[in-house]
Amino acid sequence: MTNAPLAPEATTRRPRRAAGRSSRDLLLALPWIAPSLVLIFGVVLFPAAVMFYNSTRDISQSGVDRGPAGFDNYLTLLEFDPIWGVLGRTLVWVVAVVLFTVLLSLALAQLLNKAFPGRQLVRMAVIVPWAASVVMTTLVVYYGLDPFYGIINEGLVQLGILDTPYGFTKNATSAFAWSIGIAVFVSLPFTTYTILAGLQTIPADVFEAAKIDGAGRRHTYFAIVLPQLRSALAVAILINIINVFNSLPILKVMTGSIPGYDADTVMTLIFKYIQTDHRIDVASALSVVGFLMVLVIVALYVRIVKPMREV
Numbered sequence: 001m002t003n004a005p006l007a008p009e010a011t012t013r014r015p016r017r018a019a020g021r022s023s024r025d026l027l028l029a030l031p032w033i034a035p036s037l038v039l040i041f042g043v044v045l046f047p048a049a050v051m052f053y054n055s056t057r058d059i060s061q062s063g064v065d066r067g068p069a070g071f072d073n074y075l076t077l078l079e080f081d082p083i084w085g086v087l088g089r090t091l092v093w094v095v096a097v098v099l100f101t102v103l104l105s106l107a108l109a110q111l112l113n114k115a116f117p118g119r120q121l122v123r124m125a126v127i128v129p130w131a132a133s134v135v136m137t138t139l140v141v142y143y144g145l146d147p148f149y150g151i152i153n154e155g156l157v158q159l160g161i162l163d164t165p166y167g168f169t170k171n172a173t174s175a176f177a178w179s180i181g182i183a184v185f186v187s188l189p190f191t192t193y194t195i196l197a198g199l200q201t202i203p204a205d206v207f208e209a210a211k212i213d214g215a216g217r218r219h220t221y222f223a224i225v226l227p228q229l230r231s232a233l234a235v236a237i238l239i240n241i242i243n244v245f246n247s248l249p250i251l252k253v254m255t256g257s258i259p260g261y262d263a264d265t266v267m268t269l270i271f272k273y274i275q276t277d278h279r280i281d282v283a284s285a286l287s288v289v290g291f292l293m294v295l296v297i298v299a300l301y302v303r304i305v306k307p308m309r310e311v
Contacts, residue, residue: 048291054284061278073285082261083269089176090245090265090293097183097244102237104184105191112192113199130189138182138253145169145178169254172262179254179263183244191236198232199225234305241301245294266290 058069077083112123129137144152147165156162168174202225210220226233248267255263264272266286273283 051284051287051291054281055288057281059279059281063280069281073281074289076282077285077289082264086261086264086266086269087289087293089263090267090290093176093180093183093251093265094241094244094297096180097187098237098240100180100184101187101191101240102233105188105195105236108188108192109195109199112196126192127189129186132186134186134249135253137186138250141178141182142169142253170258172255172258172260175255175258176251176263179250182250182254183247186250187240187244191240194232194236195229198229202228237305238298238301241297242294245290245297266293 055073056069056071058066058072060066108126112119112126141152144150145168147153147167147170150165153162153165153168157165166174168178206224206228207220210224215223246267248271251263251265251268252271255268261269267290270283270286270290273279273286
């Protein structure tokens with residue numbers, strides 16, 4: 001006995017019904033997602049469109065739009081000699097801060113996941129750099145590094161690390177290095193708590209099974225714990241990449257008084273174009289370049305790491 005082939009109407013009826021149901025579900029969900037869509041348009045899409053529009057205009061220092069400029073503002077950036085150093089320094093800034101933050105957060109989260117006296121107090125103390133103002137934290141370090149009255153400089157001299165006080169904030173390389181340290185310090189709380197949340201989702205019987213099988217601590221950590229932390233790490237790294245790339249206050253405070261462009265990243269150079277040179281059009285062009293850099297970095301990260309893939 002053979003089955004009769006379905007009529008053409010029967011084969012096309014189900015997809016049409018499914019499409020109609022999807023459209024109906026979308027209309028029913030629209031009132032609930034409309035506020036989010038409006039927020040995304042008003043905070044992300046509209047400013048991005050205005051930024052790209054301004055990057056193709058000839059805008060005077062007083063803010064008067066003098067007409068289209070095509071891609072002249074982008075050519076101005078290419079003709080700016082320090083631009084390649086700024087772009088490379090931006091990548092160093094992002095990679096260094098995110099890498100050190102994740103490594104330290106892994107160790108700190110592992111510690112906070114252990115039971116020891118005063119653990120709650122230590123966990124609360126970890127939040128302090130996150131709760132405090134980034135500018136305030138940076139200013140404390142900035143004045144602490146002052147070669148004349150800075151407590152950090154004096155401490156380094158007393159410990160014998162330095163023979164005489166050194167002007168860390170007067171040198172582009174040292175100021176940039178200290179900026180990386182501050183950025184790692186203020187990024188630790190979020191990353192640590194994200195990883196700690198991932199650690200607490202790992203069942204205890206997994207560790208018991210590994211122990212029974214004779215797995216050592218190192219093998220257990222790299223073969224069991226880290227794979228289980230995949231989702232938490234992926235989210236923490238992705239958010240840190242975006243936040244660190246767009247970070248301005250730390251570098252502005254630590255390197256803003258240094259002449260030249262040897263300590264600048266994309267964000268600080270945009271700030272200089274706006275505040276010092278009053279070149280909104282060139283600043284907009286550089287903002288577009290920075291925006292595209294973030295998109296490329298995030299796209300490559302998502303492509304390689306696949307953060308949404310199940311463990």
